[in-house]
Each structure stands twice: as C-alpha cells, then as structure tokens.
Amino acid sequence: MEEIISLRDLLGILRKRLILILSITFTTVCISAIVSFIFLTPVYQASTQILVNQSKNDQNGYNASDVQTNLQFINTYNVIIKSPAILNPVIDKLNLNMTSAQLNEKISVGSEKNSQVVNITVRDEKVENAVKIANTVAKVFKSEITDIMSVDNVSILSPATAIEGQSPIKPRPLINISIALIIGMMAGIGLALLLDYMDNTIKNEQDIERFLRLPVIGIIATIDNNQLDYRDSGRKTRTSRTRGDSVGF
Template structure:
C-alpha cells in the first residue's frame, strides 16, 4: 500500500476513524481523571570506603577501594527490597503489608558511574511515601554497615545525603502526558480503523481502487447524477452539463486508439465485471458523443442474455442482433437511426437460447468486419465478464476492451478475477471508466468531484 492509498483509505474511512479517535481520547481522559493520585518521595545515599575497615583489611590503595565499592554497589538496589532491609521498615512504621507488597512500592537504582543509591517510594499518601523512603534508606545503610559483611566493620559505608521531603504534587497521573498519549494513540487507532474498514470493504469505492486492480489508464470518471438515468443520453438531453463534458473527455481519450488493421475505423468493446455497473449507459453516451462530433457510429447491443439498449433508449427492440445471427433478418432490418443521421443502433432483439453460439459464429465476426467499412466507430455493448466470456471473444477482434467499474457495485475480488481472466486470454484493457463517482457540494453551491486524474474539480451548480 502506497502513501496515496493510505491517504485515500483514511479519507474514505473518516466516518470510522474520527469516532475511534474520540473513543480512545475519552477512555484515556476518563482513566486519567479516575486514577488515584500517587505521590513519590525520594531519598539518596552515598557509598564510601570505611577508613577503619580499610586499615583492618590492609587495603591502602584508594583506586582498589574505589573499584571494590563499584563492584559492591551494583547489588545494593536488589538488596534494598529484600527481607533483611524491609522487615525493620515494616516493624518501625507499623505497616500493614508484606515484604513483597512493600517491595512493589519501592524503586531503587544506582545511576551509572556514580557511588549513589537512589530510593523512590510511590503511594497514595504523601506522608507515607516520605516516611517509607527515609526508613528504607536508614535500614539499607544499617544492613550494609552491620550485618552484610562478616568482619566487625563493613568496608563500605552508606551515608544518607538526601532525605525524602513531603511531596507537594502528585507524581501520577500525569495529565498532560496522558492526554498527549491519548491523542497519539487515538490517531493510530483511527488510522487502523480506517484501514480495517477499507480491507473489509469488498466493493469498489474510488478511482484509486480501480487503478490498484488494473494497469489500464483511466479514461474518465462519471459522477452520480440524475440526468444519467434518463432515457436520452446525457450528451443529448443535457449537453452543457458536467456529466456530458466527462463523456466527451472519454471520447477524446478513445479517439487516440489505433484503428482496426486494414480500416480507418475503431472498434470499441464496452463491458463490466458485474451487471448494473453502468456499461450500457456508458455505451449509449459514448455513441452519442462520437456522433455529436460528426462521426459515423454504430452501437450494437451484444448482451443477448440481458438486452438493455432498446429499453434504455426507448426504441423498438423487437428485431435485432439475434435475428441477424440466426438468419431471420438482415442487418438493414435490425439497424435503426437515432438522433442523428450518422448514429445507428442495433438492438439485441429477443433473447435466444444459444447466445454463446450465435456471438461466437463466423457471421458475427463477418458482420463486424463489414460494419468497420461503413462506420468510423463501432461500439459493442457486451455481457458482463462475470456472466459470460463474450467480451473476451470481441476483445480479440478489437485488440482490447473498455472496462466499466461502478462504485459500490463492483466487487474488488470479482474485478481482480476478471482482469486475470483477460490477461490469460491475452485481451488487454485499453481503458477504464469509473461510474457513480461521488459528487459533493462545494462553496457557493458549486459541486466538486474527482476527475480521471484523481484531482478534485469544481463546477458551477447549474452545470452539475
């Protein structure tokens, strides 16, 4: 996953990320406010070599004495929490706790390269923390001086150089630190929640999903708009709209593809992974956009299993491609003029029982080859890839297909399988169209959307 993919996932999952962030921050805040204040008191001891012990041990070299103390002092932090040191503390202060319980309240350390022993005690009572810290320091000093070594005098002397004072402020909870941790933890949890939502969401949601799953260029992004659902193509019904301009952008991109060998015509095969992704709407609007530009266009409804062009355009679909392929009618009987003299439509006709055989017949290929001699653009609306492999057959003739992906309709796994299927049969995807793209209301009532380059675009409300 790239940084861009991460940002897109966060943007898409903000509805999950923000509540997750707030919940974590509130939980940390509640924990901080409800936590019992703790007070820390600290005392400090300094280790020296006892002169009397030095004489009795016949140790005169001060460097040797220093080395000896450094070796011994490393064990004192552990010694401070043993029964020998803590039993007298419990007895002197009348503490109602065991040695292990008291040891958990004490933190003892020997700062690196020093002769110091630091003792810290944290309890919910400031006076008790002070008393225990001072008592442990005194008990440790006595234990080292009187009972730790077998000789009469201990070679090491621990002197209390800093007595514990009464804490004036709680040492925990640290409100500012906890809130900072809460913010950072909330951000992390929010991002993880957004990523988890993105991973669990199996539907195509944006053009970045489409780009991740296909290597083909994005031809255009069609925003959700009521005009698209009308019977007339939006290029005809609302020619000045933003949606019509986006179809013209796709038309411009497709005009650069190479014509079929031996002709000056281009064959465009339009399909999708699943039904209801908008492939028929894309086909009809592309046909209108090319005809608007003065090109001779033939639009063929080759989805014989679920014909939709005649219903979409509200034209007569009683005679169509199925009649031509079964030799029940000729091409002239099945083709209808629509809108302009040079825009012709061939409906699918009635559903045949043997759609695959008809579409894979030599007659189908011969008809397409003949159409390429008469038209500048032949657009074939085919069955979705998840339903049948018709698009692959047509794709071999045209050297590629146009794949339509519908936001919230197309399944990512199904799309990946379709792309792999096309690669297996060596049919490239010449371009993709992202349908039902989000359109948001911007400033001054204008609308913004994401174009084929993934950049935010804004258009005046009256043209949206």
C-alpha cells in the same frame, strides 16, 4: 489482481469516512481521559541517596583500592537494602500494614556506573508515605549494615523530602490522552481503508473497467429531478397555450 490506490483515491476514502474516523478518535480519547482521571490511582515517588564511603576506622586517607572495594560492595548493598533484614524493621518502625515482599515491590535501588552513591526510590499512593519509607529504609540500612557486614562506611547523602504540589509520576493524563488520540486516528483510518477494500459494489465507470475488465461504451448521464419538473412544467404551459390558441381560432 493488483490494485494501486492513488493519493487522490486515498484522500477520497478518508473524506468519505471522516465521520467514522472522528467518532473512533473521540471515543478513544474520552475512554483514556475517564480512565486516567477517575479509575487510575495516582502514584508518587520519593528518593533518597546514601554514600558508600571510606571506613571511619581507616585513618590513612582515600586511595584507589578503597574506592574500588567500595564499588564492589555496592551491588551487595543493593541486594541487602531490599532484603527482609532491612524491610522488616522498616515495617515495624512505621507500623505498615504489609509484608516485606509487598514493601519490596514499592522500592527500587540503583546506582550510577562507577559511582559510590546509591539511590533508594520509593513509590506509593501517598507522597508522605513514600518520603517516610525512603528515609526509614536509609536509616535502618545505615544502622543494620554494621552488624550484617561489620562495616561502617555508609552515610545518608540526601534524605527524601516532600515537595508542595508534587505531581504524581503516574498516571500522566495528557500523555495517555495523546497516545489515545494517535491510536484512535490510526484505528479509524485503518477501519476506513478496510471497509473500502471490502466494498465491492460498482459505483462508477472506473469500477466497471477495474473490476469487470470491460470497456465502457456509453454513460447514462444523471438527470436532476428539479430540471425534469421544470421541463415538464414548461411543456404543460406550452401545451395549454397551444390549446387556447386553437379554441380561439
């Protein structure tokens, strides 16, 4: 049996289950806020840029072939930056209590398309550590690449710096709470519709016609108890007056 729910019916269902929807939404928002502010550790980010330029030994000036050669080497440089050959000296210089694999997870390297600028980004729970690691990686790479590839065409373009009052990149409590609000409302509305769909009790004459396929030939009106009490009291008053008049006669 195909059922069609009108907009009025839908609004009626949501209005009837409004407390349920609000409760689920409020619960998800509270959980998201507690997790974001208390349980999740803030993570900060610092970035530095290095420039892959022309070799200092070349005195003939820039040309297209030099630029193209440097661009081809950038992918190789990106791999070398995250290799133990660079990360192990960084760990030794900063006395980090971690392995090169653990440090590798904190570092991301990338460059824009057809750009000779390489971005080294470090994420850490302390902004000072992120800045130190980023700058140290750039310095170690600049010094070690000469021995690794026998080239001298890397320079530090923009060192990482710590900004006062810098906000963490994650978690973002407001974004998390907003997402939880939307998810909570969707879950509440979905549960309200599911409960109404599973509710097969007969509530009115429309339900009789819809579920039982039977015509309604009569309706028993709802009588207010206050009206019954008022009518009973009026009937008793009239009866007592009638009896009083009979006795007087």
